[in-house]
Amino acid sequence: xxxxxxxxxxxxxxxxxxxxxxxxxxxxxxxxxxxxxxxxxxxxxxxxxxxxxxxxxxxxxxxxxxxxxxxxxxxxxxxxxxxxxxxxxxxxxxxxxxxxxxxxxxxxxxxxxxxxxxxxxxxxxxxxxxxxxxxxxxxxxxxxxxxxxxxxxxxxxxxxxxxxxxxxxxxxxxxxxxxxxxxxxxxxxxxxxxxxxxxxxxxxxxxxxxxxxxxxxxxxxxxxxxxxxxxxxxxxxxxxxxxxxxxxxxxxxxxxxxxxxxxxxxxxxxxxxxxxxxxxxxxxxxxxxxxxxxxxxxxxxxxxxxxxxxxxxxxxxxxxxxxxxxxxxxxxxxxxxxxxx
Ligand SMILES: NC(=O)c1ccc[n+]([C@@H]2O[C@H](COP(=O)([O-])OP(=O)(O)OC[C@H]3O[C@@H](n4cnc5c(N)ncnc54)[C@H](O)[C@@H]3O)[C@@H](O)[C@H]2O)c1
Numbered sequence: 001x002x003x004x005x006x007x008x009x010x011x012x013x014x015x016x017x018x019x020x021x022x023x024x025x026x027x028x029x030x031x032x033x034x035x036x037x038x039x040x041x042x043x044x045x046x047x048x049x050x051x052x053x054x055x056x057x058x059x060x061x062x063x064x065x066x067x068x069x070x071x072x073x074x075x076x077x078x079x080x081x082x083x084x085x086x087x088x089x090x091x092x093x094x095x096x097x098x099x100x101x102x103x104x105x106x107x108x109x110x111x112x113x114x115x116x117x118x119x120x121x122x123x124x125x126x127x128x129x130x131x132x133x134x135x136x137x138x139x140x141x142x143x144x145x146x147x148x149x150x151x152x153x154x155x156x157x158x159x160x161x162x163x164x165x166x167x168x169x170x171x172x173x174x175x176x177x178x179x180x181x182x183x184x185x186x187x188x189x190x191x192x193x194x195x196x197x198x199x200x201x202x203x204x205x206x207x208x209x210x211x212x213x214x215x216x217x218x219x220x221x222x223x224x225x226x227x228x229x230x231x232x233x234x235x236x237x238x239x240x241x242x243x244x245x246x247x248x249x250x251x252x253x254x255x256x257x258x259x260x261x262x263x264x265x266x267x268x269x270x271x272x273x274x275x276x277x278x279x280x281x282x283x284x285x286x287x288x289x290x291x292x293x294x295x296x297x298x299x300x301x302x303x304x305x306x307x308x309x310x311x312x313x314x315x316x317x318x319x320x321x322x323x324x325x326x327x328x329x330x331x332x333x334x335x336x337x338x339x340x341x
Contacts, residue, residue, distance in 0.1 A: 001025045002245055005069045005115070007102065008076030010037030010049065013120065013176055015185045016234040017073060018045040024238050029067050031060070032076060036189070040332045044184035054098035057105050064109040071116045071241055072106060074099065077150070080193060081124065084146035095149035100156055107164045114166035116244040117157060118237055121172045123226075123254070123293055125151040133296035136172075136252050143288040158250065167250045169240040171233075174256035174295045178229040178316040179323030185230075186323030188333050196227070196320050199267055203276040204324075211263055213285030216292075222263035224292035226256035229310035229319070239304040253304065256295025257311045269317045 004021055008014045009030030014037070021028045022045065030042050033053040042049045052059040054076055063069070077095045078084070084091040107114045124147035125140045142148045154170050161168045177196045179186030187197050202209040214221040236255050261269075267278045300306040310316070327333045 001027065002070040002241065003067050004028045004241070005031055005064065005067065005072045007031045007054065007072065007074050008037065008120075009047070009073075010034055010039060010042050011075055012187045012189065013173070013230055013233055014073070014075035015041035015045075016180050016230045017237045018042065018047050019180070019183050019185075020234045020238050022047070024242070026241070029063065029069070031063055036078070038188055038333055040330055041185060041188070054094065054102055057101050060102060060105045061109055064105060064115070069106075069109070069115050071118070071244065072102070073118045073237055073241070074102065075120045077120070079122075079146065081144050081146045082193070084144055084149065088145035091145045091149045092152070095146070096152045096156070099153050103157065103160050107160070107166070111164070114164055116166055116241070117161070117168040118240045118244070119153065119157055119168060119170045121150045121154055121170045121252075122147065123172055123174045123256070123295065125154065125172065126293075128288065128290040129293070132292055133258055133294040134254060135296045136254055136299055154252070161250050167244050167248065169244060169248075169250065170252040171236060171240060172252065172254045173233055174226040174228050174254070174293060176230050176233055177227045178231065178310060178319040180231050180234075181319060181323040181326050184330070186327055187320065188327065195225070195263060195266055196270070196317060197324070199270040199278050200274065200317075200321055200324050202278045202280070203270050203274045206279060208279040208281040209267065211280050211282050212289060214282050216285070218262055218291055220262050220264045223289060224260035224262045224294065226258070226260050226293055226295045227311065227313065227316055228256050228295075228308060229316050231310045232308035235309075236300060236304065236306050239306050243304055248303075251303070253300040253306075254295045254297055255300060255306075256297050257308055258295055258297055260292055260294045261313050266313070266317070269313050273314065273317050274321060
């Protein structure tokens with residue numbers, strides 16, 4: 001059983017790991033500056049929350065020491081691709097430089113056996129892949145500052161782990177989606193940029209969903225993405241942590257289903273499950289948007305024994321809709337003014 005620091009645990013993906021960590025017998029402590037997260041997503045789990053920024057190294061050191069941290073799940077980051085092009089310096093500062101500070105503090109706190117690290121990376125590190133599905137050994141050529149800031153940390157993590165003799169796992173998520181609404185967890189990005197919550201919002205308030213490109217070389221012309229249920233991501237984190245605790249060597253895993261769904265397929269799924277039309281507005285492709293991103297997760301299946309159980313599109317959309325209903329009733333989370341009857 002491990003004492004686990006969960007940076008960014010008040011965010012969308014991080015909060016989903018808190019319950020499973022406790023169920024597995026671990027002791028999580030959340031470290032989050034609440035810049036993009038919510039204490040309301042931590043509260044249901046009865047997990048301590050330290051409000052602080054990664055840049056506050058003295059606080060980080062104190063938290064590592066006081067809680068005798070054995071492992072770090074590092075979710076904290078800025079994660080808007082568009083924003084990263086407008087503020088690249090901010091993205092490199094938080095996602096790369098401040099994250100390096102976290103690793104340095106972790107090594108300084110217990111140099112003889114630094115905590116193991118599980119890092120939330122992204123399929124954005126692959127840029128526009130030449131071959132599908134995307135394996136861990138596919139070329140990593142990110143095309144925006146967000147992806148580059150994540151790839152830089154992948155490299156730093158590899159090098160520091162080797163130098164300071166700790167172990168690490170990099171998990172590259174494809175499109176995280178869905179919710180664990182029964183345990184008070186779900187997506188609360190503001191502004192929301194992810195397709196499924198935006199399509200649900202369009203079904204609710206009638207404001208058209210923007211579709212960026214309908215002339216891709218795909219069966220219906222819209223882009224194809226690999227959606228992975230956030231509960232399946234949570235189980236991958238527990239598996240990665242257990243793997244490292246059991247002495248596994250440092251490595252990386254791509255996390256997705258291996259199945260792609262087009263934007264229009266998602267729209268039709270939301271329409272069918274909500275029984276409402278999703279109005280759409282077609283626009284041009286976004287610069288650098290690949291036609292399809294599909295994951296090869298066979299390495300995670302083989303080594304972590306990880307199998308997604310919740311990642312069918314209907315289940316993802318149904319859970320995201322249930323969360324949307326619930327979210328509005330939770331004080332502090334009702335930022336988006338929408339009503340789902
Ligand atoms: N959501 C996805 O589809 C997706 C896909 C691939 C990778 N990821 C990665 O997964 C991680 C979590 O993503 P998410 O969707 O949950 O994002 P999120 O914005 O919901 O959560 C990030 C959390 O980190 C916190 N944070 C940000 N900067 C911080 C700082 N300087 N110090 C302390 N806390 C800080 C925020 O307050 C927030 O609670 C990120 O690293 C992201 O890059 C997400």
